[in-house]
Amino acid sequence: MPIQHLTDSIPATNGRQPTLLVQDLAFHYPDGHEALKGVSLQVAPGEKVALVGPNGAGKSTLMLHLNGLLQGKGVVAVSGLPVEKQNLPLIRSKVGIVFQNPDDQLFSPTVFEDVAFGPLHMGLPEADVRARVARALAQVGMAGFEQRLSHHLSLGQKKRVAIATVLSMDPEILVLDEPSAGLDPRSRRALINLLRDLPQTMLVSTHDMMLVYELFPRTVIMDEGVVVADGATQELLHDAALLEAHGLERPYLVTVTTAG
Amino acid sequence: MHINVFDHYHEQTTAVHRLDPRVKVVVVVLFILSNALLPDGVWLAYALMGLLIWLAARAANLSMGFLVKRSLIVLPFLLAAITIPFTLPGTTILTFHVGQHALSMSDAGLIRFISIMVRSWLSVLAAIGLTATTPFPDLLHALRHLHVPRVLIAIISFMYRYLFVLADEALRLLRARESRSARSLAGKGGGSIWWRAQVAGSMIGQLLLRSLERSDRVYNAMLARGYRGELLTMTTHEMTSRDWWVGATAVTLLLLIQVGGHTFL
Amino acid sequence: MFMNPIFADVLWLHVPDGFLSPGIAIFCWALALLAVGLAVRNARETFDERLVPLAGVMAAFIFAGQMINFPVAGGTSGHLVGASLAAIVLGPWLGILVMTAVISLQGLLFQDGGLLVMGANILAMGVIPALVTYGLYRLVVARAWRTRLIAVAAFAWLSVMAAALFVALGLGFSGTSSFRLAVPAMLGIHALIGVGEALITVAALSFIMRTRPTLLAESAEAGGKGWIVGGVIVTLLVLLLSPLASSFPDGLEWVAEENGFIHTALDAPYQLLPDYTIPFFGETALSTIIAGIVGALIVAGLTIGVVRLLRTRRHA
Ligand SMILES: Nc1ncnc2c1ncn2[C@@H]1O[C@H](COP(=O)(O)OP(=O)(O)OP(=O)(O)O)[C@@H](O)[C@H]1O
Ligand SMILES: [Mg+2]
Numbered sequence: 001m002p003i004q005h006l007t008d009s010i011p012a013t014n015g016r017q018p019t020l021l022v023q024d025l026a027f028h029y030p031d032g033h034e035a036l037k038g039v040s041l042q043v044a045p046g047e048k049v050a051l052v053g054p055n056g057a058g059k060s061t062l063m064l065h066l067n068g069l070l071q072g073k074g075v076v077a078v079s080g081l082p083v084e085k086q087n088l089p090l091i092r093s094k095v096g097i098v099f100q101n102p103d104d105q106l107f108s109p110t111v112f113e114d115v116a117f118g119p120l121h122m123g124l125p126e127a128d129v130r131a132r133v134a135r136a137l138a139q140v141g142m143a144g145f146e147q148r149l150s151h152h153l154s155l156g157q158k159k160r161v162a163i164a165t166v167l168s169m170d171p172e173i174l175v176l177d178e179p180s181a182g183l184d185p186r187s188r189r190a191l192i193n194l195l196r197d198l199p200q201t202m203l204v205s206t207h208d209m210m211l212v213y214e215l216f217p218r219t220v221i222m223d224e225g226v227v228v229a230d231g232a233t234q235e236l237l238h239d240a241a242l243l244e245a246h247g248l249e250r251p252y253l254v255t256v257t258t259a260g
Numbered sequence: 261m262h263i264n265v266f267d268h269y270h271e272q273t274t275a276v277h278r279l280d281p282r283v284k285v286v287v288v289v290l291f292i293l294s295n296a297l298l299p300d301g302v303w304l305a306y307a308l309m310g311l312l313i314w315l316a317a318r319a320a321n322l323s324m325g326f327l328v329k330r331s332l333i334v335l336p337f338l339l340a341a342i343t344i345p346f347t348l349p350g351t352t353i354l355t356f357h358v359g360q361h362a363l364s365m366s367d368a369g370l371i372r373f374i375s376i377m378v379r380s381w382l383s384v385l386a387a388i389g390l391t392a393t394t395p396f397p398d399l400l401h402a403l404r405h406l407h408v409p410r411v412l413i414a415i416i417s418f419m420y421r422y423l424f425v426l427a428d429e430a431l432r433l434l435r436a437r438e439s440r441s442a443r444s445l446a447g448k449g450g451g452s453i454w455w456r457a458q459v460a461g462s463m464i465g466q467l468l469l470r471s472l473e474r475s476d477r478v479y480n481a482m483l484a485r486g487y488r489g490e491l492l493t494m495t496t497h498e499m500t501s502r503d504w505w506v507g508a509t510a511v512t513l514l515l516l517i518q519v520g521g522h523t524f525l
Numbered sequence: 526m527f528m529n530p531i532f533a534d535v536l537w538l539h540v541p542d543g544f545l546s547p548g549i550a551i552f553c554w555a556l557a558l559l560a561v562g563l564a565v566r567n568a569r570e571t572f573d574e575r576l577v578p579l580a581g582v583m584a585a586f587i588f589a590g591q592m593i594n595f596p597v598a599g600g601t602s603g604h605l606v607g608a609s610l611a612a613i614v615l616g617p618w619l620g621i622l623v624m625t626a627v628i629s630l631q632g633l634l635f636q637d638g639g640l641l642v643m644g645a646n647i648l649a650m651g652v653i654p655a656l657v658t659y660g661l662y663r664l665v666v667a668r669a670w671r672t673r674l675i676a677v678a679a680f681a682w683l684s685v686m687a688a689a690l691f692v693a694l695g696l697g698f699s700g701t702s703s704f705r706l707a708v709p710a711m712l713g714i715h716a717l718i719g720v721g722e723a724l725i726t727v728a729a730l731s732f733i734m735r736t737r738p739t740l741l742a743e744s745a746e747a748g749g750k751g752w753i754v755g756g757v758i759v760t761l762l763v764l765l766l767s768p769l770a771s772s773f774p775d776g777l778e779w780v781a782e783e784n785g786f787i788h789t790a791l792d793a794p795y796q797l798l799p800d801y802t803i804p805f806f807g808e809t810a811l812s813t814i815i816a817g818i819v820g821a822l823i824v825a826g827l828t829i830g831v832v833r834l835l836r837t838r839r840h841a
Pocket of ligand 2: 060177
């Protein structure tokens, strides 16, 4: 299949096109379970958005729609390009999804092969691929790990490499599913610093409210397949009733600062 | 928990480690083939083959102790050939009495038995040397360059990656079983055989379903990064003139030993 | 070594290098390549682009599954060999591919099974069990699940016996072992290993039948009717050969006869390979290899012919 070039296929943008546009998205799994019941969401270029909500809210399901791995009813568009079959190769190079479990994300024997997978399958020449691998690994602080075997990495290292595997594709938006789950405090801290330094637009699902508080100016709360709140993190985190209604906890620090 | 015992690669930077993996694969396969082609009882030829291994092991900074220890894996199979000294016709050199039965060992049989053992052992040593000096991913690259079908290599490479993940999962299941049934710690286990088999079978069934789900997630992760049915790979190795020379020399030596083994050794 | 307890019971089907004559090893390689080639083609048709991750992860599963043992009696334990389970749950073609990956990796990475003899190992632990278990399983697919499970127990056991017989024959014809002893010994040992495989396969299957019955419905149709024929033929051969094989003339004589035959065949009317009498090369070695290749080509030709014939029949 020929690789389309960015310039050919992007429709003319009128001013500030949202990087991500989701409108009335509904989806049910083959077993009939309705996981998304009309989700609407916009993410502007450069924005960093947290996506929170209890287990089973539909966060992961929503993420799978952003690059067409699942296709439900409604509209999903990335930088104005609708997520449809003929656009998928391009869409997938624009949306870098990092799945929750790095053992699913890292499917190649060596770190190099994994980080090279994306750019290679985008049809880039080998020299470019090498350059991108080097850059992506440097970005996540894993330079020099190219020949390491993925199964010899610690969980924290795996998560970093998993992020590098999509950074090497130079995506317009990074979509991370529970990036801090299972990390020890130091790896978690390193991950937070990494995410803070990355310039990309981000949509990050998490149960880690401290992470939300520290990194994301805006938060979207999902529950039972719909968006129940969308606004400034500061405000949402102070709305105790809202948080409680959706099984979320206010981070300790926020509680302290509010009280004091 | 990591299962690193599966990896027998010894990280070093010797000349053997740096050799192009294609050369190593071809030489080792030819070594094993010519080993199999040597006739029985050409001890000098076997010794020369062993010498090649010893030289390669020295150059690779591998201890013979390590090679020999790992090679014991073929030991049980020795039993498969144990009957040969007693069944092959030849001059009787030894007779055992077992009750009223007499077992006589023939010279030809003994020579053949020892030859089989030595040849098999040399082959295993060579194969161990290959995996000890070549990271497994490089081995796969070599096979790909040598035109082994891509699909197979890709499958083996995925298997290699998930071996560790699933073995960890299996160990967790085993540990959970152990902690739940104190009796099985003694190695006997409670219940009837069928009950015990059912416990193990359910664990395997569970592992199977989880593995199927995992393969779906892995497939999704591949699609997300642009996979469209064809796995692309990069050319990771270039043959240098040194690689060619080493390969040619090794093949020549093997040929000489082979010729010698069939004529005058 | 850490590995040994895991594989001790399966080890006997992993023939190391040196135990099969080069001719037989290469002959088996040719057959195995043919089978694996067909398996790749058919599995690709079914699974398309998901074939690689699916087969790779499932091969890793078989490997991990072999670690899960259960105590049988007297300090021995039952293990999964895996070929029967793979053939029934994944279908015969994917099953063969998965077992091929398992055997290749065990040979390449752990020297558990040789390289030159890998073809024979693939036949013994991949192709033959797929034929026996899946071929016969097709006969009982429509039955009640209890009947099916009991039948699978028998088939899984039989498939291990078939593999054992195949290895014993290979050892015998290679002159590595005497038929008189190798056949009963291999069959005897594997009668026990087969019980472990049968129990654990059935237990795993019954778990899957309870939790994900659709899976088995899909895979049951994964192979054509030809599998039934193949399964029945292999089974009949096993039943026929098991008692007979121990009275075969011993291997070295057989190899000698084979060589003599090839020799005259080559010398007489056609000179297939004019310079095959390169002075240095022992005639035995080269002629054995040629025997292997010629034999493999003939069998491959026959198989392809039969497959073609069946195809055109079906399309006509
Ligand atoms: N493959 C599937 N088949 C059927 N139902 C599914 C499948 N995957 C998820 N679901 C269901 O869809 C709903 C949404 O699941 P999803 O994984 O999107 O939730 P989530 O918000 O990511 O939860 P978590 O925080 O636990 O990751 C859940 O009720 C889940 O049980
Ligand atoms: Mg989720």
